[in-house]
Amino acid sequence: MIGHSNSQDADKQLSVTDDLFKCLTEMTKSSAGEFFVDNILGNLQATVAVANSESGGSYPVGSLISLIPSEVMIKHEAGWNELTNDWEFFELTVSEQGSEIALRGTTEVVNQFGGNCFGCHTLARPEWDLICGTGHGCAPLPIDRETIANIQNSDPRCIKEN
Numbered sequence: 001m002i003g004h005s006n007s008q009d010a011d012k013q014l015s016v017t018d019d020l021f022k023c024l025t026e027m028t029k030s031s032a033g034e035f036f037v038d039n040i041l042g043n044l045q046a047t048v049a050v051a052n053s054e055s056g057g058s059y060p061v062g063s064l065i066s067l068i069p070s071e072v073m074i075k076h077e078a079g080w081n082e083l084t085n086d087w088e089f090f091e092l093t094v095s096e097q098g099s100e101i102a103l104r105g106t107t108e109v110v111n112q113f114g115g116n117c118f119g120c121h122t123l124a125r126p127e128w129d130l131i132c133g134t135g136h137g138c139a140p141l142p143i144d145r146e147t148i149a150n151i152q153n154s155d156p157r158c159i160k161e162n
């Protein structure tokens with residue numbers, strides 16, 4: 001990746017704290033039903049528009065995407081990190097008490113199965129902005145759609161008492 005910088009520009013980094021992460025059912029589901037989206041700057045419409053586009057697109061700053069509760073991507077300001085298209089990868093510890101950031105970063109973050117987030121997501125064709133979905137060019141996850149749906153439906157954060 002000659003010419004691409006992996007540095008993170010602090011001036012272009014959004015502040016991300018544990019309390020910004022919501023239970024999946026409080027987020028918006030993509031029209032294909034594959035993943036859930038939010039926008040931590042409040043620009044949800046723009047994020048949903050790209051998520052629901054059949055031809056892809058570049059996600060706006062503040063976009064937050066999740067497939068299963070423990071794995072999240074957030075888009076920082078343009079120029080934050082060239083290699084990841086300004087996405088930061090998060091591995092969360094979730095419980096009825098909420099979300100805690102366990103790991104965060106760019107090319108080095110590894111999920112609970114030992115897989116490197118960036119290593120898989122960078123295989124998505126350019127028009128998909130590192131979002132794998134289905135048929136975007138990524139290698140499949142080691143779990144099937146039914147298992148994914150079961151994990152989505154048992155997000156412990158949604159069960160907490162109000």
Ligand code: HEC
Pocket residue numbers: 034035065066067068071072073089090091109110111112114115116117118120121130131132133134138139140141142145148
């Ligand atoms: C083995 C490859 C692989 C690894 C490792 C991986 N992912 Fe994914 N990820 C995928 C695939 C494939 C999908 C789409 C699955 C589907 O919808 O069936 C996906 C879906 C997602 C989604 C929903 C949006 C999308 O791209 O479809 C997010 C967010 C996400 N992963 C974040 C992460 C984070 C954060 C990590 C690391 C902590 C990670 N992933 C590790 C392959 C991977």
